[in-house]
Amino acid sequence: NEGQIRSSNSYTLQALVEQLGGECVQMGIVGDDKGAIMERFDEALRSSDIVVSSGGVSVGDYDFVKHIVPKLGAEVIFKGVNIKPGQHVMVAQRGSKFIVALPGFAYSSTVTFILYVAPLLARMMGRENVYEPIEATLKVPFAKRSNKSEFTACNLHFEDGRYWVDFEGKKVGSSAILTNLLGNAALMICGEDDGDLEAGTLVRVIKL
Incomplete structure (x- = not known):
């Protein structure tokens, strides 16, 4: 209803x-x-x-x-x-x-x-945590939105021997949009002391 x-x-x-x-x-x-x-x-x-x-x-x-x-x-x-x-x-x-x-x-x-x-x-x-962070490279800049540790939905692609991150199609900043986790999704970790990140920055991501 x-x-x-x-x-x-x-x-x-x-x-x-x-x-x-x-x-x-x-x-x-x-x-x-x-x-x-x-x-x-x-x-x-x-x-x-x-x-x-x-x-x-x-x-x-x-x-x-x-x-x-x-x-x-x-x-x-x-x-x-x-x-x-x-x-x-x-x-x-x-x-x-x-x-x-x-x-x-x-x-x-x-x-x-x-x-x-x-x-x-x-x-x-008695098993390993499958959600341990891995390292990836930002394809585009990222604007930090708070003084908290942020876990931002992103796209994760493997090219040229390494992982790359972008945010195409993601609604960054929403706590309610579950579709952000569809596709080749991952969570990019931005620490509470981090600021805005430039393209090419190495970041930690949780592969989903």
Whole structure:
């Protein structure tokens, strides 16, 4: 219906988990009800090693997840990081189980999954993280947009014995455009202390 938001994140995150060799159990959608959210988290923690949620960690009136996780008896490892997109991500631990609360925007949730859930899952499974950065060369200049570490969708091509990066067709700066990750996509890493980058600069990218 008009005005509804489709739960596309659940499909994307399940695909990423299964691609990494994990088993994904969907717990469904929970409304803006603190009791229901807490009950669903508790149920998920009883049956899973890692519980991944999407939404409810920002600064809105109905962003309850960030308040509920500590009440589950979980120790918050960190809440909020200086990155773009995904600054409101939260990671907590209860016993041997982990909770990773991701932002709700599609692109943000995917990026933070790659940065925080994927290496955790790999470590728990005794495997290498498949999203380790590699080196590439910028084909075009890049304008830094913030004082955060930025993970920007880009195109990655292998030519003349090395990887090259450009941004053709990408909507740079959006936290919601999941199609930015289609095609020969990668995430270019620009550190919080970096400024604008010139064409020809060597950069680190996460190959998707």
